[in-house]
Amino acid sequence: MALSPTRTVVSSPGKVLLCGGFLVLDRAYTGLTFGIDARIHVVVNDIPTAPGVTLSEIIVKSPQFRDAVWEYSYRQTEEDGGIHLTQLRAAASQRISRNLFVEAALGYVLTYVSTIQPARIQPASVTILADNDYYSAPSDIPCAAGSSNPPKFADFGTPLNKTNKTGLGSSAALVTAFTAALLVHYLPIEEFSLSNDQGKSILHNLAQAAHCAAQGKVGSGFDVASAVYGSCLYRRFSPSILQHHGEPASPGFAKQLKTLVEDTDPKYKWDTEIIKSAVTVPKGIRLVMCDVDCGSETPGMVKKVLAWRSANYEDAERIWKQLQKHNEELAAELVRLGQDQDDNYSALREIIFKARALIREMSQKSDVPIEPPAQTKLLDDCSNVPGVIGGVVPGAGGFDAIALLIEDRAEVLSGLRDYLQDRQADSSSSGQQVGKVNILGVREEMEGVRIEDVSMYAQWT
Ligand SMILES: Nc1ncnc2c1ncn2[C@@H]1O[C@H](COP(=O)(O)OP(=O)(O)O)[C@@H](O)[C@H]1O
Ligand SMILES: C[C@@](O)(CCOP(=O)(O)OP(=O)(O)O)CC(=O)O
Numbered sequence: 001m002a003l004s005p006t007r008t009v010v011s012s013p014g015k016v017l018l019c020g021g022f023l024v025l026d027r028a029y030t031g032l033t034f035g036i037d038a039r040i041h042v043v044v045n046d047i048p049t050a051p052g053v054t055l056s057e058i059i060v061k062s063p064q065f066r067d068a069v070w071e072y073s074y075r076q077t078e079e080d081g082g083i084h085l086t087q088l089r090a091a092a093s094q095r096i097s098r099n100l101f102v103e104a105a106l107g108y109v110l111t112y113v114s115t116i117q118p119a120r121i122q123p124a125s126v127t128i129l130a131d132n133d134y135y136s137a138p139s140d141i142p143c144a145a146g147s148s149n150p151p152k153f154a155d156f157g158t159p160l161n162k163t164n165k166t167g168l169g170s171s172a173a174l175v176t177a178f179t180a181a182l183l184v185h186y187l188p189i190e191e192f193s194l195s196n197d198q199g200k201s202i203l204h205n206l207a208q209a210a211h212c213a214a215q216g217k218v219g220s221g222f223d224v225a226s227a228v229y230g231s232c233l234y235r236r237f238s239p240s241i242l243q244h245h246g247e248p249a250s251p252g253f254a255k256q257l258k259t260l261v262e263d264t265d266p267k268y269k270w271d272t273e274i275i276k277s278a279v280t281v282p283k284g285i286r287l288v289m290c291d292v293d294c295g296s297e298t299p300g301m302v303k304k305v306l307a308w309r310s311a312n313y314e315d316a317e318r319i320w321k322q323l324q325k326h327n328e329e330l331a332a333e334l335v336r337l338g339q340d341q342d343d344n345y346s347a348l349r350e351i352i353f354k355a356r357a358l359i360r361e362m363s364q365k366s367d368v369p370i371e372p373p374a375q376t377k378l379l380d381d382c383s384n385v386p387g388v389i390g391g392v393v394p395g396a397g398g399f400d401a402i403a404l405l406i407e408d409r410a411e412v413l414s415g416l417r418d419y420l421q422d423r424q425a426d427s428s429s430s431g432q433q434v435g436k437v438n439i440l441g442v443r444e445e446m447e448g449v450r451i452e453d454v455s456m457y458a459q460w461t
Contacts, residue, residue, distance in 0.1 A: 006045065006046045007043065007044065007045050007046075007454045008043070008044045008181050008184050008185040008454070009041060009042065009043045009044075009181065009451065009452040009453070009454050009456075009457055010041070010042055010177050010180040010181040010184060010194070010449060010451055010452065011039040011040065011041040011042070011177055011449070011450060011452050012039060012040055012172075012173045012176040012177035012180065012227040012228070012448065012449045013035035013036055013037065013038070013039050013173060013226065013227060013445055013447070013448060013449075014035070014036045014038045014039070014040075014133075014168030014169045014170070014172075014173050014226075014227075014442070015033055015034065015035060015036065015168065015169040015172065015173075015223045015226035015227065016033070016034050016036055016168070016287070016289060016394045016395070016403050017031050017032070017033050017222055017223075017394050017395040018032045018033070018034055018287075018330075018392060018403055019031065019032045019323075019326075019327040019330060019355060019392060020032055020033075020222075020324075020327055021359075021370070021393075021394070021395050021397060022302070022305050022306075022309075022362070022370075022396070023320055023323060023324055023327070024220045024222055024234060024235075024236060025219070025236070025306070026320075027235060027236055027237075027238060027271070028320075029235075029320060029324050030233050030234060030235045030273075030324070030327070030328075031220065031222050031233075031234045031236075032233055032234075032278075032279060032327055032330065032331050033222045033223075033225065033226045033231065033232060033233075033234050033279075034226070034231045034279070034281070034287060034444040034445075035226045035227075035229075035230035035231045035444065035445045035446065035447065035448055036168060036287070036289065036442045036443065036444060036445055037131075037442055037443055037444075037445040038130075038131040038132075038133040038134055038168055038440075038442045039130075039131050039173065039177070040128065040129070040130045040131070040134070040170065040173040040174045040177045041128075041129040041130075041131075041177065041452060041457065042127070042128055042129075042174075042177040042178045042180075042181040043126070043127040043129065043181070043454075043460070043461050044126050044181045044182060045124060045125045045126075045127075045461065046123070046124055046125075047059070047122075047123040047124055047125050049123060055123045056073050056074050056075060056123065057071060057072065057073050057074075057088070057123050058071075058072050058106060058110075058123065058124050058125075058126060059071045059072075059124075059125045059126070060072070060099070060102050060106070060125075060126045060127075061125070061126070061127050061128070062127075062128040062130075062160065063129075063153075063460070064129070064130060064153055064154060064155055064156050065156055065158065065159055065160040065163065066157065066158060066159045067097060067159050068099075068159065068160055069090055070087065070097075070098075070099050070102055070103070071087065071088040071089075071090055072085045072086065072087055072088065072103075072106060073085070073086050073088055074086075074110055074121065076114060076118060077249050079251035079252065080251060080252050080253070080254045080255055081248075081249040081250055081251055081253050082107075082110070082111030082114055082115070082248060082249060082253045082254035082257065083107060083110040083111045083114050083121070083248075083249070084107075084248070084249040085103065085106060085107050085110075085248075087103070099160075100214045101171045101174055101210075101211070101214045102128075102174075102178065103214070104175070104211070104213045104214035104248075105174070105175045105178040105179050105182075105207070105211075105214070106178070106182070107210075107248040107249075108179070108206055108209060108210035108213070108248065108257065109178070109179045109182045109183060109206060109210070110182070111248060111253065111257050112206055112257055112258065112261055113182070113183070113186045113187060114254060115254050115255070115257070115258040116187060116191055117186070117187065117188075117191070120186045120187070121186060122186075124182075124185065125461075126178070126181070126182075127457075127460065127461045128174060128178070129153045129457070129460055130153070130170060130173075130174075131152075131153070132150060132152075132153070132154045132441075133166060133168065133440045133441055133442050134165060134166060134168050134170045134173075135156060135163045135164060135165055135166060135170075136163075136165075136166055136438075137150065137154060137156070152460075153460055164295075166289075166291045166401070166440060167291070167295075167395070167400045167401050168289070168440075168442070169223040169226070169227070171211065171214070171215070171223075172207075172211055172223035172224045172226070172227045173223075173227045175207050175210050175211045175214065175224065175227075176203065176207040176211075176224055176227035176228055176449060177227070177449065179203060179206050179207045179210060180194060180203050180207075180449050183199075183202070183203060183206075184451065194449060194450070194451060200228055200229065200448075200449070201263070201270075202261055202262065203228055203449065204224065204225065204228045204229070204272070205260060205261045205262075205263065205270060206257075206261045207224050207227070207228065208221050208224050208225075208237070208242065209242055209245070209257070209260060209261070211223075211224050212242050213248075217299070218239045218242055220234075220236040221236055221237060221272070222234045222236070225272065225274060226448070227448065227449065228448050228449050229274050229276065229448040230276070230445060230446050230447045230448035231276070231279045231280075231281075231444060231445070231446050232274045232276045232278070232279055233273075233274075233275040233276075233278035233279055233331060234272075234274060235271075235272065235273035236272065237270055237271055238268075238271055240268060241260070241268045241269075241270060241271075242260075244256070244260075244265075244268055245257060245260055276446075277335075278331050278332075278335065279331060279334070279335075280334055280335050280338045280446075281334060281338075281405075281444045282334060282335075282337040282338030282341075282342075283338065283341070283408075284343050284407060285334075285337070285345070285389065285405055285406070285407060285408055286405075286406060286408040286443050286444065287403060287404070287405060287444040288403070288404045288405075288406050288413070288416065288439060288440075288443065289394075289401060289402075289403055289404075289439075289440045289442050290382075290401060290403075290404065290420070290437050290438060290439050290440065291400075291401055291437070291438045291440050292375075292378075292399050292400060292401055292402065292434055292435065292436075292437050293435035293436040293437065293438070294399045294434070294435050295398075295399060295400055296369070296396065296397070296398025296399050296400050297398075298395070298396040298398075301368050301369075301370070301396050301397075301398060302396065304366060304367070304368045305362070305366045305368050308365065308366035308367070308368075309366070315365065316362075316365075319358055319361055319362050322358055323355060323358045323359070326351055326354050326355040326358065327355065329351045330351045330352065333347055333348050333351055334348070343407075345389045345407070348389055348390065349383075349389050349390050352389070352390035352391070352405070353390065355392070356371060356376075356379070356390075356392060359371045359392070359393070359397065360376065363397070369397070369398055369399070370396065370397035370398065371392075371397055372398070372399065374399075374434040375393050375397070375398075375399065375402065375434060377434075378402060378423075378434055378437065379391045379392070379402055381419070381423070382402065382404055382416065382419065382420075383404075385412070385415050385416050385419050386412065386415055387406055387407040387409060387411070387412030387415065387416075388404055388405075388406045388407075388412065388415075388416060389404075389405045389406060389407065390404070390405055391403055391404035391405065399434065402437075404416070413439070416439065417439055420437045420438075420439065423437070
């Protein structure tokens with residue numbers, strides 16, 4: 001008899017790093033990261049087995065995409081290596097397609113659970129459901145029956161790797177929700193709960209480790225932090241923390257992972273700082289994300305910016321320090337506006353302007369298109385739409401997206417939409433680099449990971 005509930009659903013938000021791109025890679029600086037209301041939901045169901053039948057299988061599906069089923073058998077390894085996964089073929093004729101993020105999250109979370117209660121790992125079926133805004137929808141996406149809108153979880157009709165992402169942090173939200181859902185599903189509430197700080201910290205550490213292993217590099221981790229804690233001021237953990245454990249299934253991995261996740265190694269203590277009270281979007285303002293129809297490669301940009309920084313330490317330090325000051329001012333002004341219930345946004349506008357000038361200096365000096373001229377024009381023009389306070393290139397910048405702060409009124413959004421529609425005609429005739437710009441249906445959200453009502457997901461699993 002399974003002791004855990006038979007079905008668990010957990011969701012995590014996507015992210016937008018409003019300010020602190022590149023700076024946040026260094027612990028001396030911070031990033032202002034917003035959770036957004038596009039979430040990735042993970043549903044876990046027990047797979048019932050007949051008495052006497054032993055099955056050690058986990059099936060993971062992402063039904064919005066073609067060929068998105070990953071089946072694994074699991075077994076406890078010797079020499080404390082934790083849980084070893086073997087990916088299975090759904091049919092003998094099928095090729096195995098790996099999903100590195102699912103694989104890492106599953107291997108790490110099952111190993112952690114096995115250090116607490118190995119017997120509780122029972123066969124399960126896991127369904128991943130992503131809010132539609134994570135991916136650019138094809139124009140012919142089928143509508144929900146009897147409605148003119150696409151369903152809550154659209155069928156994209158293509159394999160995952162052929163679908164364009166909108167840059168909201170799908171892998172971090174996925175790894176976090178996936179890890180949380182399995183922790184909640186397998187562990188008794190006395191051992192793990194998302195409603196206390198200790199549970200959130202275990203989830204954060206485990207999800208950072210799995211995400212970093214899947215990515216094959218240590219980023220700042222702001223995306224995983226947002227997926228766990230929602231909007232916050234973020235100071236990264238020391239990278240060395242994630243560089244001292246072995247590979248999954250290697251001897252001693254289970255103990256190393258438990259020590260890492262529970263933060264019991266005095267030599268490598270987690271030093272992440274999450275300050276939720278430093279971040280707010282006051283009533284009367286909202287965040288708008290616009291997807292720009294061309295992309296940039298974050299890892300290449302990071303390498304080049306950091307190389308310029310090490311070669312030009314003094315100049316870079318001046319820009320980094322000044323930008324950090326403006327970023328702190330921006331966070332403080334948002335908090336002040338909320339506290340004073342003030343609707344005079346001129347100081348906020350000014351701070352955004354000053355921060356952008358430094359981002360352009362960083363961009364020009366490092367020769368990396370963080371805020372390239374075409375994005376400068378787009379941001380300037382959007383900032384002139386009545387009710388738009390200002391905007392930035394979020395995260396690493398480039399041609400991926402812009403993030404705007406606007407007055408939260410329907411006419412401001414429709415004015416912006418009209419401007420962007422007209423501008424599309426302009427841009428194609430004048431041959432500018434920035435193509436079609438779409439307003440995404442997302443806004444900021446303060447809350448991070450959360451348990452969802454299972455009854456809402458019946459039709460999707
Ligand atoms: N809906 C989904 N179902 C399964 N895996 C997903 C889903 N969305 C994202 N992923 C995983 O995340 C990867 C994309 O991660 P990445 O390229 O880092 O994009 P992002 O910037 O959105 O995190 C995919 O290759 C896949 O492994
Ligand atoms: C440069 C960065 O500081 C911010 C990058 O933020 P993005 O939101 O651009 O990230 P991707 O989703 O990976 O494209 C790198 C980091 O902090 O890891």
